[in-house]
Amino acid sequence: MELEVKTLEGAAAGSITVSDEIFGLEPRTDLIHRVVRWQLAKRQAGTHKALQRSEISGTTKKFVRQKGTGGARHGNKKAPQFRGGGKAHGPVVRSHAHDLPKKIRALGLRHALSAKVKSEGLIIVDEAKATEAKTKALSARLDKLGFSNALVIDGSEIDGNFRLAARNIPAFDVLPIEGINVFDILRREKLILTKAAVSALEERFK
Template identity: 75%
Template sequence: MELDVKTLDGDTAGSITVSEEIFGLDPRADLMHRVVRWQLAKRQAGTHKTKTRSEVTATGKKFVRQKGSGGARHGDRKAPQFRGGGKAFGPVVRDHAIDLPKKVRALGLKHALSAKVKASNIVVVDDAKSTDGKTKALRERLAKLGYANALIIDGAEIDNNFRLAARNIPNVDVLPVQGINVYDILRRETLVLTKAAVSALEERFK
């Protein structure tokens, strides 16, 4: 499969051959959905916590006699039905992560890349660099190319000036190739890959 290569100034810079097994699959929404669920569940903090009746601060004394009061039987005021009592079946600190095989994760990434190719929302550029590190200049360059909502994937190392220039542009994310993931690919309209990123992905899925 051939993909055109451009520069960030909009000029043509030749073409590149990519693997059909990575960029030419018939996208499966179910696989991508499983990977996105796995990602979001894994990053959920799970630090929510309420105090149970054994953890609240109150006296443990039985405050009303067992019989003869005309009311219900009670022990102490830590019971959930009383103000200041413990929470019944409240949330506890836990890990929300779910298991997903590595092969499914890798396949989900391939299908996400293929989905961008099929929708013609993938762009290959020769490199992603900025000479001055100015946000305004980079924003104008991306606006001319129509990359208002984009994920830019570079090689193993991101150009520092480009990273500084892009970090304050709304709806534009920049990641090294080792950080590429299904969720970020799908949440942005355009996927911009550098030639270094394409080579790294080809090597990764060999």
């Protein structure tokens, strides 16, 4: 598959041949959905906690006589039905993570990249660099190209000035190739890959 290469100024910078096995698949939403669920479940903190009745501080002395009150026969103020009592079946600290085969995760990433190509949301640039770490200057360049909501994936090392200039731009993320993931690809309208990122992806899926 042949894709055009542009500069961050919008000028043409030739073309690049990419693998159909990475960028030319027919997107499968079920695979992409599985990977996104796995990602979101894995990053949940799982620190929610409610006190059970065994963890409440209080006496277990019988506080009302057994018969003659016309009410239920209670013997513990820590029971869930009382104010200040323990929570019945409340949340406990746990991990929400679940297993997903490595092959499915890799396949989900390839389908997410192919989905961006199919929706015309993928842009290849020659490089992502800035001469100075100025957010205003970079934002003006991006506005000319219509990149108001985008994810930039560069090679293993990101240009320092570009990273600093981009970090205060809303809805604009910059990641190295090691950090590429399905959820971040889908949450942004445009995916911008540098030529270094494309080479690294093809090497990774070889």
